[in-house]
Amino acid sequence: MQPGLAPEVFFVLLAALCGGLLVRLLKLQPIVGYILAGVVFGSIFPVYGGQIQKLAEIGAVLLLFSVGIELSLSKLARVAKVAVIGAIIQMAFISLLAYGLLSVLGLNPLTAFILAFGFSLSSTAVVVKILTDKGEENTLHGEIMIGWLLVQDLAVIPMMVVLPAIASPGEGGVIGASILALGKAVAVVVGTLALGKLIVPFVIHKIAAINSRELLVLSSLTLALGTAFLTSYFGVSPALGAFLAGVVISESQENHAVFAETRPLRDIFVALFFVTLGFLVTPQTVIANIGIILVMATLVIVAKALAVFVLTVGLGYHGKTAIAVALGLSQIGEFAFVIFSLALALGLIEPTTATIGVATTLLTLVATPFLFRSITPTWRKARDSFVKISFLEKIVTGGDRRESPAVEYKEHIIICGYGRVGGWVGKALDSMSMPFVVVDYNQAVISDLRKKGIEAIYGDPTEKEVIEAAGVKNAKVVVLAIPDETSQEEIIAFVQNVNPSAKIISRVHKDEAWDKLKILKVDKVIQPEFEAAISMIRTILVSMGKTKEDINERTKRIRLSHAMT
CATH class of the missing domain: 3.40.50.720 (NAD(P)-binding Rossmann-like Domain)
Known part of the structure; x- marks a missing residue:
């Protein structure tokens, strides 16, 4: 009897689960575990990689869909200057630097360009997760990081449009095909957003009014995959279509509900996507190129951190904020995987090159939690060094404390x-x-x-x-x-x-x-979360008709219990 697709999906999800649990014990991010699981699983069952590739592509589509839903222009507006200017200059600088280094290593211009662009991105998933765990997503450095990452995520979209045009340039050549593809993408984006804003919020609102979670999930996924299909029909990346569907839904009142309801399914397919990325990484290739991978990962982290630090300080922020933003954004992001995977599927890069790119990215993601932990010690050392050089101290700290009135x-x-x-x-x-x-x-x-x-x-x-x-x-x-x-x-x-x-x-x-x-x-x-719980408990007890004395006594016991735990 032919087992079909089910065994492959089962073993891949099992591998993802084991890998995710392992890295969680090491206090790393699940993405790292998924890719490592793919490396191990791919070494044992290499044939399965191609059979589940279609499911992984759905994962990439849903990943972009969720990014569109979470798009927060209000958050970006608060730090628009530093996020937009900083992200664009940083991406250009890192791309040019990486392109030069990769060219020196003998890579052809196109391959060097694709890897360099991927290396210029930072990880939205990992950074936002760490900021949330630390309770710092609404701090100044947290908002700058999120705004910066949002600009980077948006920059991925044109790249995903251009790569297919580069792969099949036609008679107009690469430049002509790229311009045509971008023009077509702009037309599709404008048409989709205009039509979507007229119809989608109304439809989603009506479906939500039925109070059926199943219908809300089905309608959202139908919209995401349907828009992806339509944009691909017009020669534009399906992932871009899914992103646009997410953006349209983000304008509706039900955007948070849609995100929450579709997230579990998205997480499963995204896990499949990252596991299949692990199939691209052959241990033999990693071992043979370990020197290049280590050097590239180190250079990207150092160069990106320095670039972000200089830009943040140059745009008027305190050195302590700049250090936090710099170290927080110094890794390579998950969208680099999307770019490398797409380029490989289009035949623009070799499997060995994709392996080096994925391994380098993975190494920087592993380093990210440790980089976050080093923010305060790094600032202390930097501050002590800046104090010795008066003009640097004034630039980095603003020098304002010396000018404060006595x-x-x-x-x-x-x-x-x-x-x-x-x-x-x-x-x-x-x-x-x-x-x-x-x-x-x-x-x-x-x-x-x-x-x-x-x-x-x-x-x-x-x-x-x-x-x-x-x-x-x-x-x-x-x-x-x-x-x-x-x-x-x-x-x-x-x-x-x-x-x-x-x-x-x-x-x-x-x-x-x-x-x-x-x-x-x-x-x-x-502890704000504990105080919120106490307030809720008091409200509940009042609603249950308890006396003021009884409420005070009960909340006092809870506080004492909290103090002893």
């Missing part, structure tokens, strides 16, 4: 970090006319506060001179509204040393951080 603050409150949490605290204190000083290294925030007549100091609150300028020796309360645990600990140590009587109030994101700050004898540690 105000004698007394019996006041210091707010370190003026994001969402710090902002609400500041607004409340301002409404009660209580004296407070804000310390933040977001120049736009500081400028806005000063225009409102609020005392604000630009700089990193972990720096001695900055926190002293805020009058820490005379402060009554110090509020730590910054999410970075290491920075919190530095500020706590300094405050406790120079002003032991000051009350310290700090926010935390994780339970482990809560425990650590209690050991450091912080006066009040607040």
